[in-house]
Amino acid sequence: MKPPVFDYHAPASVDEALELLGRYAGEAxxxxxxxxxxxxxNFRLSRPAALIDLNRISALAYIREDDARVRLGAMTxxxxxxxxxxxxxxxxxxxxxxxxxxxLPIRTRGTIGGSLxxxxxxxxxxxxxxxxxxxxxxxxxxxxxxxRAAELFGFAxxxxxx
Amino acid sequence: xxxxxxxxxxxxxxSWIGQPVKRVEDARLLxxxxxxxxxxxxxxxxxHAAIVRSPHAHAKILGYDVETAxxxxxxxxxxxxxxxxxxxxPFSVGVTAPVHYYCTATDRAxxxxxxxxxxxxxxxxxxxxxxxxxxxxYEPLPAVVDVERALEPDAPVLHEAVGSNLAxxxxxxxxxxxxxxxxxxxxxxxxxxxxxxxxxPIETYGVVARWDPVxxxxxxxxxxxxxxxxxxxxxxxxGVPENKLRVIVPPDIGGSFGIKSSMYPYMALMALATRLTGxxxxxxxxxxxHLLASSSGTDRVAYRELAAKQDGTVxxxxxxxxxxxxxxxxxxxxxxxxxxxxxxxxxxxxQHLEVDASVVLTNKSLTGPNRGYACGHLYFETEGxxxxxxxxxxxxxxxxxxxxxxxxDQFPYRTPTGGLYDSGDYPAALDKALEVARxxxxxxxxxxxxxxxxxxxxxxxxxxxxxVSNMGYVAIALDPQFRAKPEYLPKSGAVDAATIRVDPLGRxxxxxxxxPQGQGHQTVVAQIVADELGLRPEDVTVxxxxxxFTRFWSISSGTYSSRFGSVGTSAVALAARKLRAKLVEYAxxxxxxxxxxxxxxDGAVRPRIGAGPSYSVKDLAGRAHWNTESLPxxxxxxxxxxxxxxxxxARAVDDNDCVNSSNTYGFIAEVMAxxxxxxxxxxxxxxxxxxxxxxxxINPLIALGQIYGGAxxxxxxxxxxxxxxxxxxxxxxxxxxxxxxxxxxxxxxxDVAHVVSPSPLTPLGSKGLGExxxxxxxxxxxxxxxxxxxxxxxxxxxxxxxxxxxxxMIERARGAGAP
Numbered sequence: 001m002k003p004p005v006f007d008y009h010a011p012a013s014v015d016e017a018l019e020l021l022g023r024y025a026g027e028a029x030x031x032x033x034x035x036x037x038x039x040x041x042n043f044r045l046s047r048p049a050a051l052i053d054l055n056r057i058s059a060l061a062y063i064r065e066d067d068a069r070v071r072l073g074a075m076t077x078x079x080x081x082x083x084x085x086x087x088x089x090x091x092x093x094x095x096x097x098x099x100x101x102x103x104l105p106i107r108t109r110g111t112i113g114g115s116l117x118x119x120x121x122x123x124x125x126x127x128x129x130x131x132x133x134x135x136x137x138x139x140x141x142x143x144x145x146x147x148r149a150a151e152l153f154g155f156a157x158x159x160x161x162x
Numbered sequence: 163x164x165x166x167x168x169x170x171x172x173x174x175x176x177s178w179i180g181q182p183v184k185r186v187e188d189a190r191l192l193x194x195x196x197x198x199x200x201x202x203x204x205x206x207x208x209x210h211a212a213i214v215r216s217p218h219a220h221a222k223i224l225g226y227d228v229e230t231a232x233x234x235x236x237x238x239x240x241x242x243x244x245x246x247x248x249x250x251x252p253f254s255v256g257v258t259a260p261v262h263y264y265c266t267a268t269d270r271a272x273x274x275x276x277x278x279x280x281x282x283x284x285x286x287x288x289x290x291x292x293x294x295x296x297x298x299x300y301e302p303l304p305a306v307v308d309v310e311r312a313l314e315p316d317a318p319v320l321h322e323a324v325g326s327n328l329a330x331x332x333x334x335x336x337x338x339x340x341x342x343x344x345x346x347x348x349x350x351x352x353x354x355x356x357x358x359x360x361x362x363p364i365e366t367y368g369v370v371a372r373w374d375p376v377x378x379x380x381x382x383x384x385x386x387x388x389x390x391x392x393x394x395x396x397x398x399x400x401g402v403p404e405n406k407l408r409v410i411v412p413p414d415i416g417g418s419f420g421i422k423s424s425m426y427p428y429m430a431l432m433a434l435a436t437r438l439t440g441x442x443x444x445x446x447x448x449x450x451x452h453l454l455a456s457s458s459g460t461d462r463v464a465y466r467e468l469a470a471k472q473d474g475t476v477x478x479x480x481x482x483x484x485x486x487x488x489x490x491x492x493x494x495x496x497x498x499x500x501x502x503x504x505x506x507x508x509x510x511x512x513q514h515l516e517v518d519a520s521v522v523l524t525n526k527s528l529t530g531p532n533r534g535y536a537c538g539h540l541y542f543e544t545e546g547x548x549x550x551x552x553x554x555x556x557x558x559x560x561x562x563x564x565x566x567x568x569x570x571d572q573f574p575y576r577t578p579t580g581g582l583y584d585s586g587d588y589p590a591a592l593d594k595a596l597e598v599a600r601x602x603x604x605x606x607x608x609x610x611x612x613x614x615x616x617x618x619x620x621x622x623x624x625x626x627x628x629x630v631s632n633m634g635y636v637a638i639a640l641d642p643q644f645r646a647k648p649e650y651l652p653k654s655g656a657v658d659a660a661t662i663r664v665d666p667l668g669r670x671x672x673x674x675x676x677x678p679q680g681q682g683h684q685t686v687v688a689q690i691v692a693d694e695l696g697l698r699p700e701d702v703t704v705x706x707x708x709x710x711f712t713r714f715w716s717i718s719s720g721t722y723s724s725r726f727g728s729v730g731t732s733a734v735a736l737a738a739r740k741l742r743a744k745l746v747e748y749a750x751x752x753x754x755x756x757x758x759x760x761x762x763x764d765g766a767v768r769p770r771i772g773a774g775p776s777y778s779v780k781d782l783a784g785r786a787h788w789n790t791e792s793l794p795x796x797x798x799x800x801x802x803x804x805x806x807x808x809x810x811x812a813r814a815v816d817d818n819d820c821v822n823s824s825n826t827y828g829f830i831a832e833v834m835a836x837x838x839x840x841x842x843x844x845x846x847x848x849x850x851x852x853x854x855x856x857x858x859x860i861n862p863l864i865a866l867g868q869i870y871g872g873a874x875x876x877x878x879x880x881x882x883x884x885x886x887x888x889x890x891x892x893x894x895x896x897x898x899x900x901x902x903x904x905x906x907x908x909x910x911x912x913d914v915a916h917v918v919s920p921s922p923l924t925p926l927g928s929k930g931l932g933e934x935x936x937x938x939x940x941x942x943x944x945x946x947x948x949x950x951x952x953x954x955x956x957x958x959x960x961x962x963x964x965x966x967x968x969x970x971m972i973e974r975a976r977g978a979g980a981p
Contacts, residue, residue, distance in 0.1 A: 001448035001449065001450055002286055002287045002290045003287075004290075004291065004294075005291070039897075043450065044290075044294070
């Protein structure tokens with residue numbers, strides 16, 4: 001249960017992360033909280049050429065309320081969501097579902113972006129996104145687009161590419 | 163009875179025994195300062211092993227290609243099954259069938275995950291990279307995983323030399339079961355299935371091996387718990403005399419629950435790897451390997467028959483067992499079938515029993531001791547049968563048991579299978595369990611709940627809890643004709659040793675040869691020695707780091723089979739008493755008085771009657787160490803005493819297949835109330851009372867911990883855990899995502915109480931308690947769920963009771979037109 005060799009990058013901005021993703025032309029994986037990706041690496045079920053670690057991009061971790069919407073940054077920890085007054089008031093389903101994600105150490109590391117991107121059909125967040133008719137802003141080298149759950153999740157463990 | 167046996171604990175003046183002394187081990191463990199196998203490199207230049215494992219459940223091995231791996235960075239060598247076949251012998255097995263079990267596959271792989279090669283490299287990462295590059299050429303063969311299918315004439319045969327998949331078979335007859343069944347008013351029959359599950363200790367297996375080319379000695383550090391009968395087995399496999407194989411166990415082991423008794427093939431494998439590569443080799447099993455290929459209890463199909471009179475008196479029983487030991491039979495199997503032979507009848511008086519035990523080879527991982535070793539299976543079946551009898555006769559399940567319990571005045575009780583139950587008061591313990599559970603109230607609640615349409619049930623389970631196995635029981639797997647041959651050597655025994663030394667300042671060091679895995683030996687030994695020598699527990703330092711070169715050990719040594727609370731503590735008490743006698747003799751010499759006029763009291767040697775000078779332990783220790791001239795003529799210098807305690811009733815199997823398979827026998831009485839949601843199959847435990855008789859309780863906190871741990875382990879097997887295979891022999895539950903282990907969140911509240919019947923066989927009156935409720939929970943919860951679902955006509959005969967499985971049973975019953 002040791003991962004194979006990979007390059008490692010820890011960009012400080014989204015632009016830098018996108019540049020790195022482009023450089024590896026689909027051979028890199030994005031590391032968020034690592035609660036699914038790290039076991040996949042350790043089992044050698046995933047063999048990326050590089051890991052792009054988003055944990056240093058502080059701009060991606062936030063919970064904001066504006067335009068009658070709640071916006072959550074991709075790198076917002078599940079533990080933060082679980083105890084967010086905004087989430088509890090505006091999205092009580094999300095707060096309730098978050099408390100059911102894994103266990104405490106998992107929620108402390110796990111992120112909402114990572115969980116949605118992993119698209120595990122038995123996970124809480126994809127179901128909550130669909131139930132609340134939420135939207136996901138996806139950025140890639142070619143720009144940004146906004147997707148609903150039905151558009152985001154192609155099939156199990158696969159989401160739409162940006 | 164032995165003359166070494168003396169008064170129970172109550173006669174000891176001071177009493178740390180019985181106090182809830184906090185575990186001295188906890189401070190270092192909770193602070194992350196334990197010393198485990200993976201924590202330190204015991205020698206320089208340690209390299210790391212990765213094991214190449216078979217992806218096939220059954221396949222011929224045609225060859226290996228290791229050249230690519232050998233050329234990879236940091237790789238120092240690759241060991242294949244060819245090397246193993248050339249350089250090592252197969253392990254001795256506990257049956258006469260020619261099962262050739264080596265520490266890797268040689269000619270064939272027989273289960274998924276079986277080791278086929280080992281790569282040794284500078285780091286574990288590099289070793290795993292290179293392990294992927296080892297090519298093993300296989301010719302896949304059809305697989306078989308089900309015990310009954312494996313015995314069909316057209317089933318794939320795993321071992322050609324054996325000729326079938328039956329590794330062993332014994333039909334044991336006690337009394338006259340045929341007559342019992344002929345005379346019965348009622349005969350009950352049932353088929354049970356018990357699942358394959360393990361214990362998932364937090365720490366996996368770990369081995370470091372070094373070979374010294376100068377003196378030819380292997381040193382193997384391993385978190386191995388014993389039994390040390392495996393030491394001569396390993397030496398034989400490696401082809402060295404026993405004094406060229408040194409096994410050292412680190413101070414801390416992160417749990418085992420029986421599972422680490424089965425790691426010895428890896429110790430031999432790493433010894434071969436270090437020999438062949440010339441570098442010390444370390445291998446730490448990862449969690450994937452642990453679930454795939456460490457060890458588990460057997461899955462069993464059991465056919466049970468019970469003969470009884472109309473009044474509920476059980477006349478006899480028939481057990482037909484098919485135990486699935488996986489691809490090979492690894493010692494101490496087939497203990498899976500025979501370990502509880504002395505307590506096959508449990509707590510009941512019936513005298514007629516027939517046991518038909520088949521040990522079956524299939525393409526699953528190998529089995530071995532797992533907490534409760536075969537007792538969880540035994541009591542799940544027996545207690546299920548007692549409930550079926552109660553239902554047939556319209557009796558309360560408690561009443562039918564009460565009519566069959568061994569009475570208090572029958573102890574010590576010789577069972578028809580040769581067990582010698584040393585002490586007990588089973589009816590009193592049952593009463594206590596009913597009282598703690600408020601049984602009558604539960605039955606009233608049940609009436610109301612059923613009236614309201616709720617599935618509310620109450621279960622009862624009783625068990626004799628055997629501790630300190632007599633290793634001689636393993637010979638029951640062999641036919642009496644085989645055992646009668648002149649070259650056959652009988653086997654028996656259950657011994658442990660302790661040495662206690664007093665230093666020049668009067669402080670004590672107690673040295674054990676045990677291998678604790680979290681049981682708290684240091685705490686308990688300090689309590690015992692403090693009582694015997696009038697000290698405080700903190701004055702006693704306890705060292706329990708097993709080393710076969712420096713510690714006393716024998717064939718039955720090790721910390722397994724709930725041994726320490728019974729045999730280990732006895733050795734400690736006897737050593738302390740020897741030392742105390744020496745202190746009295748020395749003081750008598752100093753005082754110039756007869757020793758008979760003196761006694762050891764309140765930490766000093768004093769006159770029995772009247773005033774006079776006294777000598778404290780500290781005083782005597784100083785004089786004895788600093789001035790040996792002060793010793794009486796003929797007294798050995800130094801203040802140290804060793805004792806080896808052995809049970810005299812641990813005898814070899816007799817000609818009638820009778821054997822006292824354990825040495826102390828406790829008792830468990832449990833009552834559980836559950837509610838089942840018929841729409842989801844979810845079980846909620848509403849009340850759980852657990853009453854134990856383990857003789858003298860030395861430390862009630864540790865006893866409570868063992869009971870909780872045992873109960874959770876049993877709950878795992880009853881509700882959650884199963885090593886499930888598909889029909890091709892692929893493991894379906896190979897990660898903790900799929901193999902569900904109960905955690906604190908799933909733990910029920912347990913109302914624990916004790917009844918104390920001190921053992922007459924141990925100096926302190928104590929018995930083992932390490933396996934405890936692991937052997938009763940599957941029975942008690944199955945009976946409670948059956949009771950809850952009785953109105954639907956659902957009866958549990960198979961575990962684990964996952965929500966899916968239970969829901970399907972409920973749906974089938976509803977579909978069949980039950981109310």
